[in-house]
Each structure stands twice: as structure tokens, then as C-alpha cells.
Amino acid sequence: MTKKKLFMRFLRDEGFRPKIDEDDDIVFKCEGKTYYIEASESDDSYFRLILPNFWQIDTPEEERHALVVMTEVNAEIKVAKIYQRKDNIHATVEMFIDPMEGFKKVFPRCLGCIQAAIAAFSEKMKVHFQSEIPRCDPFPNLLEDQSDDQNNEE
Numbered sequence: 001m002t003k004k005k006l007f008m009r010f011l012r013d014e015g016f017r018p019k020i021d022e023d024d025d026i027v028f029k030c031e032g033k034t035y036y037i038e039a040s041e042s043d044d045s046y047f048r049l050i051l052p053n054f055w056q057i058d059t060p061e062e063e064r065h066a067l068v069v070m071t072e073v074n075a076e077i078k079v080a081k082i083y084q085r086k087d088n089i090h091a092t093v094e095m096f097i098d099p100m101e102g103f104k105k106v107f108p109r110c111l112g113c114i115q116a117a118i119a120a121f122s123e124k125m126k127v128h129f130q131s132e133i134p135r136c137d138p139f140p141n142l143l144e145d146q147s148d149d150q151n152n153e154e
Contacts, residue, residue, distance in 0.1 A: 003100055004039040010104055011037075030111060045098040049110050054118050055089035055125070062129070063087075069124045073117050079110070080117035091117050 007026050011018040018028040026037040038048040057063045066089060070082045082091050093110040097103050103110075 002039075002041060003044075004041075006100060007037050007039055007103075010107070014107075031115075035111075035114075045096045045100065046094070047097050047100070047103050047110075048092060048094045049107075049114065051091045051114050051118065053088045054091060055121065057084065057087045057089065062125075065128055066121075066125065069121055069128075072124065073120045077113060077117040077120060080113040082117055082121055089121070091121075 004020070004024075004026065008018050008020075011026070011028050016028040016030065018026050020039075021027045021036070024039060026039050028035055028037075033051055033054070036050040036052065038046075038050070040046070055066070057066055063084075066084065070084065070089070073082050074080070079093050079095065080091060081094065082089060084090075091114045093113050095106075095110075097106070
């Protein structure tokens with residue numbers, strides 16, 4: 001059985017609705033996100049699950065920080081890789097499996113690794129950029145005045 005048939009049958013059996021795209025990859029949705037499985041027959045033991053375009057880079061500053069965060073997440077999350085292509089961030093799980101039928105045992109964990117990687121990436125990016133938002137203190141001198149009053153009372 002070809003890899004494509006194996007993957008398609010497995011995904012259908014698991015309740016997914018896979019399709020073949022114009023690049024001959026398998027496409028399916030999981031929890032609202034569109035995933036791809038490379039189904040190339042040129043390498044019998046190569047398995048690759050991809051979640052493309054889960055984050056868009058809008059500024060050079062965001063790109064610089066994303067590179068740091070990608071490195072951190074790639075070091076923290078087993079098997080998953082996060083990488084940039086143009087202005088988009090992608091997540092993937094890649095491995096060699098022989099025989100290929102063995103992918104059935106690790107497929108849920110592969111999905112989980114990608115989900116953990118994008119959650120970690122997203123959280124680190126949001127925390128960084130939230131910390132850079134200037135705080136608006138409508139009465140900046142009020143706190144200073146209160147601390148001076150407390151020091152004078154002592």
C-alpha cells in the first residue's frame with residue numbers, strides 16, 4: 001500500500017476528512033487548523049506533518065524576536081520544529097518511521113507536539129510584546145507624592 005493510501009485510510013478511520021491538494025499532499029483539519037501530511041513516495045520511511053502559516057510576521061522587530069522564540073521552542077519541545085518562510089511561521093514534525101504503518105501509534109503525539117510548540121511560541125511572543133506596551137499612568141506624580149508623604153511620616 002502506498003503512503004498516501006495508508007495516511008488517507010488512517011485519517012478517515014480516525015474521523016478526519018482528508019483530501020489531496022494540488023501538490024499531492026494530504027490536507028485535513030483538526031481543531032480548526034489545517035494540517036498537511038507529505039505523502040511523497042520518494043522516501044519510504046520519511047514522515048512529515050505540517051501546520052503552515054500559524055503566525056504572520058508584521059514588523060522587523062517582531063521577526064527578530066520570533067527568531068529567538070523559535071530557537072527556544074525548538075529546544076524545549078521534542079520532535080517539533082518551528083521555522084520561518086517569508087513572513088509566515090510554520091510548525092512541523094518530521095521523523096523516519098520503518099515500517100511506515102508505525103506512524104499510527106505516534107500520530108496523536110505528533111499532533112500534540114505541534115500544538116504544544118505553537119502554544120509555546122504564541123505565548124512567548126504575546127508576553128514579549130505585551131511587556132513592551134507602555135503603561136498609561138494618568139497621575140504619574142500621585143504615586144511619588146504618596147511615597148514621599150509616607151517617608152515623611154516615619
